[in-house]
Every structure is written in C-alpha cells, then in structure tokens.
Amino acid sequence: MCGFLVSTNPEHRGLCFDTALRLMQHRGPDVVGNTSSSGRVALGHNRLSILDLDQRANQPFIDSSGRYSLVFNGEIYNYLHLARQHDISMRTTSDSELIVELYARIGPKMLDELNGMFTLVIHDTLDDSLFVARDRLGIKPLYLYRSDSGVLLSSEIAPILSLVGSLPFDEFALRQYRKMRAFFNGRTPYSGIEMFPAAHWWDGTRFHRYWNLPEGEQQIPDGDELRELVTSAVIDRCISDVPVGSYLSGGLDSTIVAGLAEKPDTWTVGFETSNEFDHARTAATAFNSRHTEVLATVEEFVPTCEQMIVDRREPLSVPNEVLLFWMTRQVKTRNTVVLSGEGADELFFGYDRIFRWAATSEWNLEEFSRLYSYGSHQDLEVVEDALAPFLCHERAIDIVGRFFQIAHLHGLLRRLDNSTMRCSVEGRVPFVDHRLVGRMAGVPFQQRMPGGVVKAPLKAVFADLVPESIRNREKIGFPVPLAEVDFPGTSSTLTPMDRWLQYNLQVLTGGGWEDTSSIGGNTRTQEATG
Template sequence: MCGLLFTNNPQVDLNKFRIALNQFYYRGPNYSEVKKINSALLGHNRLSIQDLSLAGKQPFLSSSGRFIIVFNGEIYNFRELAITHNIALKTGCDTELLIELYEKQGKNMLQELNGMFAFVIYDLKKNRYFSARDRLGIKPLYFFENNGFITYSSEVNGLKSLFNIEEVNEWAIRQYKKVRMFFDGHTIYKNIRMFPAGHYDDNGDIKEYWSLPYAKNKQPPTDQELSDLILSAVTYRRIADVSLGSYLSGGIDSSIIAILAQEPDTWTIGFSDDNEFFWSDLVAIKTGSIHTKILVSYDEFINTAKDMISIRQEPLSVPNEVLLYLMTKEVSKKNKVVLSGEGADELFFGYDRIFSWAMESINFDMEQFDNLYSYGKHKDYAVLEALIEPFNKKNYNCEDIVSHFFQIRHLHGLLRRLDNSTMRCGVEARVPFVDHRLVERMAGVSGTYKMANGIIKAPLKRIYKHILPKEVVDRKKIGFPVDLDKIFKQGNDYDTWLNFNLKVLGI
C-alpha cells in the first residue's frame, strides 16, 4: 500500500528526513507528506487503494485530534470492525478505522485485525508512540535506535540515508551466504534491524501478541471447511477501489487463486527458452482472463538485478525476485493490486524431497537438512543451528521442526521477496494463502494429510481438481525457473548469484 518513516528523535533534520522518505517514493507514488508534531516526525508515501480521494492521505489524524498514524498495508475486515465497534467512518479507508479502533481498544485491537500491516501511531498528548507488525510479517518494518530514540522505516534505504549507516553486519552476510535470507531481525547493516512479525512496540516495550499455535496431530479440516476458508481469504483480498490482477504461473497455487478470484487480468513471465506458458495458458482459458505473457532476455535480467540491488541497498534473495519485479512493472500499467500464491507450499507440504524426508525421520539431522535446503556451498552450521534453534528447543520431532521452519522462517523470506519486488513498481501484492485464519487452522495438522500417499499439496489437488485443468493437477512442481548457467556463463552455481549481489553492494 505505502511507505512510512517515523522518528521521535528531536535531533533529526527535517530536510534529511524528507530525503530519506524519498528513497522509497516508489512505494507510494500517489501522495507524499511529512508532518512535524512535538518532537516527532512522521512521513508517508501513499499508494491509493481504498478511498482514492485526499481524505485518505497520511499522516492521518484521529477524530479526537489526540493520535496520528502512518500505516502501510490493508485491513481487510475494516468495515465489519467499524460496525462491531460502532465507529462511524467519515472516509472509505481502513487507516481511519485503525486509528479510531486504537483509541477505543489500545493494543487489544491487534487480535481482531485480518490483514497485512505495519504502522506507527503517535500520541500527541503523552508524546508516546505505538507500533506493530502483522502476524506473519507480510509487510516490512525496519528500525534504528540511537541515544534512546527510535526511527522506523518501510525500507532499509530510508534508514541508511537518514543516518549515513555503512557498517556491514558480518553475521547477516553469513546468514545470506548460507540460506539466501536474513533472520532474527538482522539486515545487511549492523545497526538496522527488522521489527519482528507478530509483535508491537509500546514506546520501547516490545512484546509478542501472536505466535504460530501448535497442537500435535490436530484434526484436519473437512474439505468444505478448507475450501470455505480459502474462498474467504481470496474474497477479502479482492476488496479495493482500484483494478486487480492475478499472477498465473500455471502451478496449482496461483491457478486456484486465479480461478476463484476471476479477475480480468492474469500475468506470467519467462525466458524464450525457459518458461511456463503452456500451463498458464490452460488456466487462463478456464478463467477467461486477458492473459499477458512477458518475455525477458538474459541481458535484461542482469541489468535489472544490478538496478534493484543498488536502489534497495540490500541483496536479492533468489534470482526469480528479478522476474517478479519485471513482471510487476508490466502489471502496474493496468493493475494496482495483484494476487499471489505465496504460502501454499509451506502450509500444504509443497516441497516434496524435504517434506518426505521430514515425515520419514523421527530425529532431526542437521547435515541432511543442509543437503536438502541449502543452495550455496558454505558449510556454516552455526547459521543453520541459529535458524532451527527456536524449534529444536521445543522438543519437536523432525516433521514438526521442518514444518514450523517453513511456515515461520522460509515463508518470511518469500514475503520479503514479494514485497520488495512489487512495491518497487507501486503495486500491492496480496497473499490469500497467508490469511492468519488459514495458517492457524493448518498448524499442527499431520503431514500424512497434507502429503497423502506422497502427493504434495494433496488436499488442494483433491478439492480443486474439478475446476483445474488435469495437466495442472498432475504437473510435477518446479520452482520459478531461472537458469543461472545461461545468465552468468559460469555454471549453475548458486554461490555465483550470492557473490554477484554482494559485489554490486561493494561488500
């Protein structure tokens, strides 16, 4: 939806603050504003999705005049919450609901929100702030602390610009080289942190308000219950005052969403000699959509990757992040919101080799996990141990550890990739499979249900086989294809990709 910047540091220069906000202007090209209130600065770049008028511009002041908010994301159930809590909305935007509900309920409102969000609310009366991030970390929020003050930003480049941060985080680089992502709040810069998902910060008091529930061998949902949940998640994510489209790779996840959503535009991308156009065409015929197929050259891929890394001042996670960006550039010419299939693989055991191993094993074996998960050649087990440690200490068995790892750690990396690629184009990506109700329902459900008879995503294939092309249901899963050998001419070596990213950053 947008990009935000906030600081309660009175020493921050207003002009430098404006420059920092402009570092990620692309997140909200429709409107930008900075307000100085007491000792705080609040900045916002708006991508208009709900209520396109200036009534929805931010920073947004509460009706009482006591609270002001900068907010990035969407609250899908904002109209229901307004009715439930007797809030008379003067605008058609969820920002108003969020700040009015906070004035009524404080932090307790977080439990009622269905959506993706990162926001900071400032109390003009008490000179205090309250910030929060959604349960699964769909929307980003970074922070920098110095001299007892805090600054929040939607992107790393805003903080890097504002505070001239250059010192590299060596532990984060080790994380990146081993598992192509950062975790535990680390970023590539030593003093810039990612605010944790499912947490709030009440003026310096950071606490968790949500964690993935766990119940051993929980009863699986009925087919009707599961299909109702998925349809509800898709329906919520179609709420907008702008045109929507759907990514459509031809895999089962994006195909289910495209068919349920029935949006008029669908999109896919690939190289002339490496793409998934055959399968996406089959689904597009079913939906009756205007299906756009985008071709990319290898030179365009390399040049775009360099540009993305330089602007974001962060390395890219995986090569297909570049394809997501290039596809979304085309999407932005017609749609301001796009539906995407992230989350289904993690919830329904879509990675056959690693989930098969996890189900067949009792005890977790780090070396085997490394062989199945890691791409690079770095044998840095300290990184893997830190990655797995939160789940290991709960005395989970191998299946539980791997399942929770993918739903918390791996999924978070995919969501960062998606947000980075789409918001760079001024397009909001929505992920129905990451609706917290669906995630909670599937947590603790046995792999024998999710991968029945060795079939990945078995429940999805069973429930939706009557509306999906048979070729898509029977298709073997493949990742978003990017052949590094053809791009770098150095062999299909993942370390080449990692080192390319760090070299562009001068690291």
C-alpha cells in the same frame, strides 16, 4: 499500500527527512512526502491509493479526537465489519481511519481483531509516546534502528541509511545469506538495523507478542471447510477501489488464486527458452481471463539485478525475484493490486523431498542443511541460528514444518514486497491469511501429503477449478536459466547458484566482503523452494 518513515531524533527534520522519505516514493507515488511532526516525533508517508482514493484518507491520519496520528502500510480486509461491530462512525471509507479510531477505543487489543497485512505506527500526541505493530505473519516489512539519539522506523532500509550515514555490514548476516539466501531472526545486512518482529507490538521500551501459531495436533479441515477458508481469503484480498490482477505461473497455487478471484487480469513471465507459458495459458483459457505473457531476456538480467540491489540496499533472495519485478512493471500498466500464491507450499508441505525426510527421520542439522541450503559453503553455525526458535521441538517434522511456515515464509514475503512495491503495485497473499495458517498449524504430515502426494488436499478440494494437467504437474514456478547468465567478477568454478549469491554480495558490499568459510561437500540438486 505505502511507505512510511518515523523518527524520534530531533536532528531528523526538514529537508533531510523529506529527502529520505522520497527515497521510497515508488511505494506511494499518488501522494508523496506527506509529513507531520509533534513533540519528539516526525511522521512521513508516501501513499499508494487502494481504498478510498479521496485526499481525506491521506496519511498521517489523525483520529476524531485529534490525539492520535497514524502512519500505516498494508490493508485491513475486515475494516468495514469492525466499524459496524464497534459502532464507529466513519468520515471516510479508508481502513486507516478504522485503525486509529479502534485504537483510541481499545488500545493494543485491536490487533487481535484485524484481518490483513500491516505495519503501523501511532503517535499519542498527549504523552508523546509511540505504538508500533506488525502483522501476524510478517507480510509487510518494517525496519527499526535504535540509538541514543532516537529511533527510526521505515518501510525500507534506504531512508534509514540516508539519515544515519554508512553502517558496518553485519558479518554473521552476510554469512547467513551466503549459505541460505535469506536473513533470519530479525537480521539485516547492516549492524544496527533490525527487522521489526512479526506478531509483535512495541511501546518504545518492550516488545509484546500478540499472536502465536496454535500448538498441538489437529485434524485437517474437511473439504467444505478448507474450500471456504481459501475462498474467503481470496475474496477478501479482492477488496479494492483499483483494478486487481493475479500472477499465473501455471502451477497449482497461482491457478487456485486466479480461479477464485473475480476474473482478474492474469500475468506470467518467462524466458524464450525457459518458461511455463503453455500451462499458464491453459489456466487463463479455463478462466477466460485477459492474459499477458511477459518475455524476459538473459541480456537484461544482470543489469536489472544490480540496479535492484543498489536501490533497495539488500541482496535479492532467489533469481526469479528479477522476473517478478519485470512482470510487475507490466502489471502496473493495468493493475495496482496483484494476487500471488505464496504460502501454499509452506502450509501444505509442497517441498516434498525435505518434508518426506523430516517425516521419516530423526532430526539431523547437517542433513537439513544439505537438503535446504542454497550455497555450497560449509557453515552450519548460521543454519543452526536460523533454526534456533524451532529447536525446542523434538521431532524433525515439527522443526522443519515450523521453520517453513514462519522463517522461510518471511523470505518469500520480503521478495514479493520488494518486487511489487518497487513498481508501485501492492502484492496480496491469500494463502497467508492468518485464519487459514492457524487452522493448518498442527495438521499431521500424513494428512497434508496423504500417500506422499504433494498438496493432495488442495488438489482434491479444487479439482473442479484447476485443470487436470496443472493439478498433476511438478512445481517449477518462474524458472531462470541461471547457467546462461554471466555474473561479472564471479568465479567460473562455482555452481550457478553460488555465482548468483556471490554476485549479490559483491554488488551490495562493493566487492569488499568475502566469505572465508569453505566451499564444497554440500552440493545438491536445487529444489524449488520459492
């Protein structure tokens, strides 16, 4: 929906603040550079208009009393229901207005009632305080920088670096990326910049958790309940005042989403020698959708990858992030919202090899690292750190399940946000609806993969929707022929995935960082985990 920037540093005003905000105008090209300041707080917002295209819905949005000012990124799907429930008289049809008016009435408790994806900052002009919050599962990003001079909050890293100047790289975070192609536990590539935690709000002093995954074992939803949960999640995410499209990889998850949506435009991407076009066509034909195939080229891969890293000041996660970006550039020609299937593999244990191991074995860090890690570097310390929040569980399946549903998912969501918002398109993820995620938490492995069949519950419930040839095929996603890509400055003795990781870090750091931990002894056949 947008990109916002907030500062409590009095030096961050005027031209330098405006310049930093415009570094992410791609997140909100419809209204660029809206700012306001009061007391110690400066708020800036770039708007991508999705709901209520009228200028009255522009941000910063001020409540009817004039006390609270809001900047917000995301969508609240039940905002009209909440307005009726709380008898809020709306001046607009914008979810931004609902948020700030509901906060004025019930304060932080309003987070319990929001169904959607969001990061938000509310400035109380009466006492000059801030209220900051992020959605339950971390769908929308928010970066935080704290110093003695004040606080910076931003939807992307680049504006923060623009205001504070260069920051040292976080060596541990870079090692973690080199091993696991992601950052965990709030880390970013830079010392001093942290990712605001999901499911938390912050008053400027303390973080408060407002939601947890339910604990304890529970039975899987029956067919009717599961179908209703998934269907309502998709329908909610079709709420928009602009056209909605849907990614269609030819796999189970994206096919379910596209099939449940109201005939969206469908989009797929691939290389001439490596693609899933036939399967995507099968689904598009079944749904009678207006379908577009985007053709990628190996020659453009490295230049695009480099530019993406430079623009966002972060390494990319997996190679198909470049494909998502290429596809979304074309999506923007017709759609401003796109649906995607992220989250289904984490909920329904779609990564069968690692989940089968976890369900039948005792916990072993080295074995997990062998099965999960992308890079060949031996660096168990960073793997253990990524798993730290989940090691309180005893069984391997509980550790691995929670890790995928929370930590691994965060990396996929960051990939989607970066790829879509760079093209001024909002990505929505029905399988990451918190009601569906909460209902599936605690469902035993045997019920998620009965008979060892990957995602059997989804296949059974949506057998009438998904063509049989798609239901029974292996997960692939948007494949990249990585062995055909020449990453300059990388060693030809490395595996294609290691060269990919090395190249990302090389571009990010200007070639000034090298992981000295050993390589080897941990090679594997890469499983499609995103």
